[in-house]
Amino acid sequence: MxxxxxxxxxxxxxxxxxxxxxxxxxxxxxxxxxxxxxxxxxxxxxxxxxxxxxxxxxxxxxxxxxxxxxxxxxxxxxxxxxxxxxxxxxxxxxxxxxxxxxxxxxxxxxxxxxxxxxxxxxxxxxxxxxxxxxxxxxxxxxxxxxxxxxxxxxxxxxxxxxxxxxxxxxxxxxxxxxxxxxxxxxxxxxxxxxxxxxxxxxxxxxxxxxxxxxxxxxxxxxxxxxSNELSYTEFYKTIDDSLAFNIVKQKIKAPNSLFLEPDKKEIYRTLTHADSINNPELKPNVIFICIESLSAEYLNSLGGNLNITPTLDSLSNKSLFFTNLYATGTRTVRGMEAITLSIPPTPGRSIVKRDKNQGLFTIGEIFKQKGYTSSFFYGGDGYFDNMNNYFGGNGFNIVDRGRGFLLDSNVNTKRTNINDDEVTFENAWGVCDEDIYSKVLKEADAAFLNEEPFFNFIMTTSNHRPFTYPEGKIDIPSGTGRDGGIKYTDYAINNFLKQAKTKPWFSNTVFVIMADHCASSAGRWNLNIDKYRIPAMIFNLENQSPQKIEKLSSQIDMFPTLFALLNWDYTSNLFGLDIMKMTKKDERAFIGNYRNLGLLKDRQLMVLSDQKVVNYFEWETDNDNLIPKDVDSKMLEETIAFYQVADYLYRNNGLKLKN
Structure with missing residues (x-):
């Protein structure tokens, strides 16, 4: 032809x-x-x-x-x-x-x-x-x-x-x-x-x-x-902005919350938890371990059978263990966005990588309100995915394996390098997890000596292709696949906690462990629900008995839940809820990729797609299948409201710190 x-x-x-x-x-x-x-x-x-x-x-x-x-x-x-x-x-x-x-x-x-x-x-x-x-x-x-x-x-x-x-x-x-x-x-x-x-x-x-x-x-x-960024209002179904804010405020309000300016298009509110007699504020150090690409299916305690996470499976029986919690996205920067901003995913790129991503109201601001020093630890160069400028521009000190890339000139933060003599193993994504934990221990020791309460956000890297790690640590050879990467990640957490238990600050330190996203989101559907389920737990919290929490919840809820458990009174601009106080009607999860935005409630999934397309499904959990259904107008309105408000706040500086 x-x-x-x-x-x-x-x-x-x-x-x-x-x-x-x-x-x-x-x-x-x-x-x-x-x-x-x-x-x-x-x-x-x-x-x-x-x-x-x-x-x-x-x-x-x-x-x-x-x-x-x-x-x-x-x-x-x-x-x-x-x-x-x-x-x-x-x-x-x-x-x-x-x-x-x-x-x-x-x-x-x-x-x-x-x-x-x-x-x-x-x-x-x-x-x-x-x-x-x-x-x-x-x-x-x-x-x-x-x-x-x-x-x-x-x-x-x-x-x-x-x-x-x-x-x-x-x-x-x-x-x-x-x-x-x-x-x-x-x-x-x-x-x-x-x-x-x-x-x-x-x-x-x-x-x-x-x-x-x-x-x-x-x-x-x-x-x-x-089209690296998508305009929500141009490509997705919308409702009146005032109606959207009213719906969201109804969904996130609580008996102990009070909106600062209820007539404005914002969600700033005060939350009250403390009781000076029965429930005084607790101020332990907080170490958050964000595990790279860890799906729920890899933990025996969440239904797996691979026997590669003995540490995490053991911790699940000693912690507040959230068994039905879902990541918002499929990439590390999307997880960071959900965790730090407590916000549903917006279409296109994560806010971590966008413009107007500094001076925002993050969980770091709440820790700052309570007198904490916040630090972000990363085993590679935090220049990657704009992590350093995002965390540095939002009040976090930076500890990374920098190679000379500078922070933005408007970022005023302390940056500490992981030196060559502190590295025992390194691959494309950075130092091995053991090395980053060793650096965390050093920095925690220094903060303790200075009598400074600290919040450390640790981003691990070992569970990432090429899945290489120090030889001789586990029984799976380095570089042979994800199972080895996961088992080494688990091993490193065990080693870290063993060393932490010898420290004088351990008894007054809470450990929060959660994945950034699953190992894979690929499946038959644009949003495969079971591919978003991740492990999450809170360990070593004072006066808190181990418990399995089976409520459907989202990655954005983890830190609002922790703040409630610590009985903190604070000002919030977060979408997340206290999982422990959720009723059945409150349970929901936000899941998305760069084009499809989903709301999951009681096995019903509403999906908003670009070109103003809407799909509604019933989720068959046994086979992770989605059965198309006629659209539920009330759930559609709620789904639109959350994503529209999240987009509105970002584009109109509603995520910024109040002066």
């Missing part, structure tokens, strides 16, 4: 397009095979998946063909085969094929990690080249893979030459008139896709995997690059 459209002068361009289409088809087949148990494999759906994919491949390759097609029509016949023509042609062909091959390899690694085509995560990763390249190098045999790419490139060029495609391209009598048809075809396709076709148009199926397989990675990447 291509040969009929393209005359002799366009022979190489036809080969270039054909190669892209063939490799893209092969990649699509590979993704289908890897995800065969998750896809809808009915005949017509699979055929539709590949047809949609082929159309997006055509649109994608048209953008790459555009510069060369313009070159071909502009270069006169007398220059065919000249040195200039050969240099341009060989260089463009080689570069284009190299980009294709590299992108296909990158897509494979991305799919293995996220089971999705390129999205905004891939765009973000471009900013943090050091960590990403080092992680890929530690996770995959890069020299071998690069060699394979070069070999395939050489083979393609060799076959192209053997078939005389270069010769035909350089020696022909194609006239300007002959060149008009292919030029018009390529330009027309590129214009249609550039102006009218969006990446979301590939999502023609109910199954998420079919939608992802139908996409083209390069096209998805540039679509994500253009």
């Amino acid at each position: 291509l040969s009929k459209i393209f005359p002799s002068r366009y022979k190489l361009l036809a080969a270039f397009i054909s190669i892209f289409l063939v490799f893209s088809f092969i990649l699509r087949v590979c993704f289908l095979i890897w995800s065969i148990t998750q896809t809808n494999n009915s005949f017509f759906v699979l055929i539709g998946t590949f047809i949609v994919g082929f159309l997006f491949d055509i649109g994608t390759v048209s953008f790459f063909a555009l510069p060369y097609i313009l070159y071909l029509i502009l270069v006169p016949k007398k220059l065919y085969g000249s040195l200039f023509d050969k240099i341009i042609t060989y260089f463009g062909y080689g570069l284009g094929i190299t980009i294709f091959l590299f992108s296909f390899f990158a897509e494979i690694t991305f799919w293995l990690e996220f089971e999705r085509r390129f999205n905004f995560i891939a765009v973000d990763y471009l900013i943090y080249t050091f960590e990403v390249v080092k992680n890929i190098n530690e996770s995959y045999p890069i020299p071998l893979l690069l060699s394979a790419i070069l070999i395939v490139l050489f083979i393609i060029i060799y076959i192209t030459k053997r078939k005389n495609i270069f010769k035909i391209t350089f020696k022909n009598g194609t006239t300007f008139k002959d060149k008009l048809l292919p030029t018009v075809v390529v330009i027309s396709i590129a214009l249609v896709f550039g102006l009218f076709v969006k990446n979301i148009n590939a999502e023609q199926f109910n199954n998420r995997y079919n939608n992802e397989i139908a996409k083209t990675g390069i096209y998805s990447f540039f679509a994500a690059f253009r």
Whole structure:
């Protein structure tokens, strides 16, 4: 078909397009095979998946063909085969094929990690080249893979030459008139896709995997690059702002709360818990361990059977253990947003990575109200994902493995480096968990000597690909997979607590342990509920008996619950509730990804998607299946209210500290 459209002068361009289409088809087949148990494999759906994919491949390759097609029509016949023509042609062909091959390899690694085509995560990763390249190098045999790419490139060029495609391209009598048809075809396709076709148009199926397989990675990447943030009011269903605030205030109010300015579009309120006689305020040190990528399913105490978390399983019997708590998102920065701001997820990027993310009312402000010093500990360079500027810009001291990246000039905070002599093991994402805990112990000792109550926020890194850690610590070899990463993470927590128990500050220190998100959010649905369930516990709290709390709750509720347990009176701008005081009607969880925003209540899931799409499901917990239902208008209104108010507050500085 291509040969009929393209005359002799366009022979190489036809080969270039054909190669892209063939490799893209092969990649699509590979993704289908890897995800065969998750896809809808009915005949017509699979055929539709590949047809949609082929159309997006055509649109994608048209953008790459555009510069060369313009070159071909502009270069006169007398220059065919000249040195200039050969240099341009060989260089463009080689570069284009190299980009294709590299992108296909990158897509494979991305799919293995996220089971999705390129999205905004891939765009973000471009900013943090050091960590990403080092992680890929530690996770995959890069020299071998690069060699394979070069070999395939050489083979393609060799076959192209053997078939005389270069010769035909350089020696022909194609006239300007002959060149008009292919030029018009390529330009027309590129214009249609550039102006009218969006990446979301590939999502023609109910199954998420079919939608992802139908996409083209390069096209998805540039679509994500253009729309890294989504305007809630433009893309999602809305209600009147005043109504939205009224609904949210009704849902978050409590007998012990009082809104400061109830007529304004804000949620600032005072919360009263203390009773000087029966329930005095407690002011223990607080150490929060945020565990990288730990799904509930990996803990025996939450239904797993892998026997790789003995420490956490043991602690679950000695703690307030929240067995039905859900992360708000699928990335570390989304977890940090939920934990520190206690806010439902807003569409697009996490607030941690956005503008206007400093001087906010975070949990650090509440600790500050109580006289605490707050510190953020990270084993890598906190420049990654903008963590240092976010935490530093919101009152936290920074302790990280910095490599010289400076904080924003408007961030006035103390930054402490993890020195070389404090490191026993390090990979792409930072020092091992044992090393970060050793640094925490040193800083806690110093704070204790200065008689300063402290709040330490620790972000672990060892449970992250490439899953490498010090040898000889556990019975799973380093770098062999996630099970080893989890078991080492658990081992490091055990070692940390053993050392902490020898410290004079231990008896007056509460340990809060919770994951940032699950190991994977991939599933058949855009929001697979069970993929958001995470472990959470509060350990070593004075006068608090161990207890399992089975109430449906959210990551945003953890610190409001802790503040209530400590009997603190404070001013709040947080959405979270006290889980211990929740009634059945209060129970809910917010779960989302960068485009889909969900509210889960009593096995009913309402999902808001861009293009103002709404879906309502009943959750079958036994098989994690979602059954579509007619939309419940009352729950829809509540779902819209929470997400609309969260977005409104961010965009109108309602998350900022009050003067």
